[in-house]
Amino acid sequence: MKPIIEVNHLTKEYQLGHITSLRDNLLNTFKRLGRKPVQQRESFKALDDVDFKIEQGEVVGIIGHSGAGKSTLLKHLAHISNPTKGKVIVRGSIAPLIEVGAGVNPEMTGRENIFLNGAILGIPKKIIQQKLDEIIEFSELEQFIDTPVKRYSSGMTVKLGFSIATSLDADILIIDEVLAVGDMAFQRKCFDKMEDMINRQGKTVLLVSHNIRQVERLCNRVILMDHGKIFAEGDPTEVCNLFFNQSNEKIKANVSTSTHKNVTQTDDMLYKKTIIYNNDNNDVDSVECLSPMRVIVHFDVLKPLKNICFLIGVHTPDFLYLTATNSIDEVKDYLPGEHQVEMAISSMTLLPGVYSIRVWIGTPEGKVSFYAENLKNFTVVSEDHLLTRQQEMGLFYLDAKWRFDAIDNAIALESA
Amino acid sequence: MIKTVKSLYTYRELIAALAWKNIIIRYKQSYLGIFWAVLKPIMLMLIFTLVRSFVGIESDDLPYPILTFAALLPWVFFQESASEGVGSVTSNAVLIKKIYFPREVFPITAMVTKLVELTISFVLLAAMMVYYKMMPSIYALWIPAIIFYTMIVALTISFFGAAINVYYRDMAQALPVFLSLLMYGSPVMYPLSLVHKKLLVEQAAGVWSNDLYRLYTLNPLAGIIDSFQRVLLKGLPPDFNALYPGLMLVLVLLPISYVFFKRAESWFADVI
Numbered sequence: 001m002k003p004i005i006e007v008n009h010l011t012k013e014y015q016l017g018h019i020t021s022l023r024d025n026l027l028n029t030f031k032r033l034g035r036k037p038v039q040q041r042e043s044f045k046a047l048d049d050v051d052f053k054i055e056q057g058e059v060v061g062i063i064g065h066s067g068a069g070k071s072t073l074l075k076h077l078a079h080i081s082n083p084t085k086g087k088v089i090v091r092g093s094i095a096p097l098i099e100v101g102a103g104v105n106p107e108m109t110g111r112e113n114i115f116l117n118g119a120i121l122g123i124p125k126k127i128i129q130q131k132l133d134e135i136i137e138f139s140e141l142e143q144f145i146d147t148p149v150k151r152y153s154s155g156m157t158v159k160l161g162f163s164i165a166t167s168l169d170a171d172i173l174i175i176d177e178v179l180a181v182g183d184m185a186f187q188r189k190c191f192d193k194m195e196d197m198i199n200r201q202g203k204t205v206l207l208v209s210h211n212i213r214q215v216e217r218l219c220n221r222v223i224l225m226d227h228g229k230i231f232a233e234g235d236p237t238e239v240c241n242l243f244f245n246q247s248n249e250k251i252k253a254n255v256s257t258s259t260h261k262n263v264t265q266t267d268d269m270l271y272k273k274t275i276i277y278n279n280d281n282n283d284v285d286s287v288e289c290l291s292p293m294r295v296i297v298h299f300d301v302l303k304p305l306k307n308i309c310f311l312i313g314v315h316t317p318d319f320l321y322l323t324a325t326n327s328i329d330e331v332k333d334y335l336p337g338e339h340q341v342e343m344a345i346s347s348m349t350l351l352p353g354v355y356s357i358r359v360w361i362g363t364p365e366g367k368v369s370f371y372a373e374n375l376k377n378f379t380v381v382s383e384d385h386l387l388t389r390q391q392e393m394g395l396f397y398l399d400a401k402w403r404f405d406a407i408d409n410a411i412a413l414e415s416a
Numbered sequence: 417m418i419k420t421v422k423s424l425y426t427y428r429e430l431i432a433a434l435a436w437k438n439i440i441i442r443y444k445q446s447y448l449g450i451f452w453a454v455l456k457p458i459m460l461m462l463i464f465t466l467v468r469s470f471v472g473i474e475s476d477d478l479p480y481p482i483l484t485f486a487a488l489l490p491w492v493f494f495q496e497s498a499s500e501g502v503g504s505v506t507s508n509a510v511l512i513k514k515i516y517f518p519r520e521v522f523p524i525t526a527m528v529t530k531l532v533e534l535t536i537s538f539v540l541l542a543a544m545m546v547y548y549k550m551m552p553s554i555y556a557l558w559i560p561a562i563i564f565y566t567m568i569v570a571l572t573i574s575f576f577g578a579a580i581n582v583y584y585r586d587m588a589q590a591l592p593v594f595l596s597l598l599m600y601g602s603p604v605m606y607p608l609s610l611v612h613k614k615l616l617v618e619q620a621a622g623v624w625s626n627d628l629y630r631l632y633t634l635n636p637l638a639g640i641i642d643s644f645q646r647v648l649l650k651g652l653p654p655d656f657n658a659l660y661p662g663l664m665l666v667l668v669l670l671p672i673s674y675v676f677f678k679r680a681e682s683w684f685a686d687v688i
Contacts, residue, residue: 081685103510103514112440118433119434
């Protein structure tokens with residue numbers, strides 16, 4: 001059987017800058033007629049020789065950083081854009097769930113929008129009528145279904161959009177970031193619905209998401225795109241791992257250039273720098289998971305200070321405070337001059353990823369002398385594959401021990 | 417061509433749904449609702465009637481208000497279908513970027529929307545005919561064909577204009593100006609018989625008279641409006657001499673305009 005989707009050497013170029021004016025167009029035409037060089041605009045390859053096939057029933061995830069060309073690729077599959085070079089062959093009906101709710105009209109009521117969007121997605125009116133109750137029930141909007149959508153909250157609008165979209169019945173489903181919507185309970189529901197469509201109904205699905213865990217769980221093949229090219233393709237776990245490594249580097253590059261946030265500075269002291277030392281006493285940016293490390297903060301005290309304690313904490317690049325340690329039991333008095341404070345950690349139990357240091361200096365009563373977040377970025381790395389994989393499972397490593405015991409009646413069963 | 421019509425049949429539900437949406441959102445929060453749609457022909461009829469009381473325009477022995485209203489019906493339908501049609505692709509940019517269906521759905525939808533408004537105007541025209549005690553003759557059966565022809569004319573302009581408008585928004589600005597000029601070149605304010613009499617009978621433009629008349633009837637609206645008045649008010653069959661130059665022009669231009677639209681269509685999502 002022929003593959004349901006074939007993408008042959010697909011290249012898409014966009015011209016940068018504005019559309020040429022009518023005048024420029026005419027001038028260019030004259031120049032071309034007169035065989036004079038024409039002023040060309042810079043072009044940008046959104047897709048560069050992309051080539052793959054998808055078989056019937058496959059669930060393929062497409063991942064990559066923003067601007068890698070994922071959405072452009074989907075637009076070509078959905079026949080919205082046309083290739084500059086190459087060919088896209090789709091054998092079957094295709095249902096684009098690209099940004100659910102694009103067709104939702106604010107002036108119309110929920111019910112009217114169900115019919116309108118159904119028509120836009122190509123669902124026959126009869127089927128919509130049959131499924132109307134089901135759609136309304138799924139959207140959890142029974143009470144508001146005859147209210148204009150402009151009075152809905154944004155979450156409600158999205159719920160409505162997704163409920164309509166999932167009632168679609170096509171051979172190929174294209175899903176672009178739809179699950180990043182609504183409250184947790186609704187996301188769960190959407191996810192279940194999608195798993196149902198994928199596993200039980202055997203549809204061919206293309207899933208674009210930044211939620212890598214979701215992609216890895218749902219897909220049986222993953223394509224990693226980078227700068228308009230296919231960077232890697234194959235087993236979900238391997239490709240997703242590759243993507244994680246890529247993102248960690250990228251996050252670090254971004255974070256280290258970003259400025260400190262939430263800074264409180266007083267004329268008590270002047271913050272100098274934060275240094276991280278690894279086990280071998282080297283000044284580093286990355287530390288091995290489960291190995292010792294030391295954090296040292298340098299600062300200039302500008303006037304005599306009494307009862308000073310320190311708090312050194314760790315947060316993620318999106319400012320989720322993970323942990324903090326303070327020296328409240330060992331308050332110090334300081335005289336003007338340069339000082340440093342060291343916090344030694346016997347084992348770095350954060351799982352591989354990018355983290356940042358925050359520092360608070362002040363009195364136990366709460367008078368702040370200095371506070372800043374995002375002072376120093378570091379990566380936790382590990383050679384251990386199992387630890388790297390745990391990144392999406394959570395943030396901390398727990399030193400757990402397992403025991404496997406049989407209970408009495410199990411022994412009885414075994415011996416019987 | 418057959419394939420096109422077939423695919424349009426497939427998308428009939430979408431066209432209906434989009435037209436229904438247009439109607440709903442336009443009149444939803446208004447007290448008078450869809451009767452706003454007939455305001456334009458009514459106002460123009462009143463103005464023309466007022467103007468006529470100063471300048472005197474022949475009205476073929478028919479009450480002038482109903483004659484001009486019967487002219488305004490197809491005219492306003494054509495004018496609004498064409499200008500809405502030209503803007504229809506750009507105003508649906510959101511949909512164009514998100515989902516594919518044949519883009520001619522948009523100009524056609526604009527036209528279908530206006531068709532609903534035309535129906536309302538028809539009710540008013542019927543009321544006027546009752547008032548003036550006029551009975552439609554058997555020739556009134558020509559009406560659907562005339563309206564269909566008007567739709568084709570509007571689409572010819574819409575396809576071409578809508579495609580241009582995606583690249584150069586000047587189109588949507590220029591068209592209303594052009595159309596309001598065209599109104600004076602169409603027998604809206606005055607009957608076609610007046611033009612016929614001046615040019616063909618009195619030969620008012622000398623040797624150019626016959627050519628000028630042909631040029632005048634090259635405007636499809638001349639034939640449309642005249643036929644509309646004839647079959648509905650005068651109880652006469654359409655005047656094919658006035659119809660065919662325009663019809664020829666449209667039959668030549670429609671395929672060109674459609675092919676142009678389909679060619680441009682593939683870049684809509686990138687450019688819009």
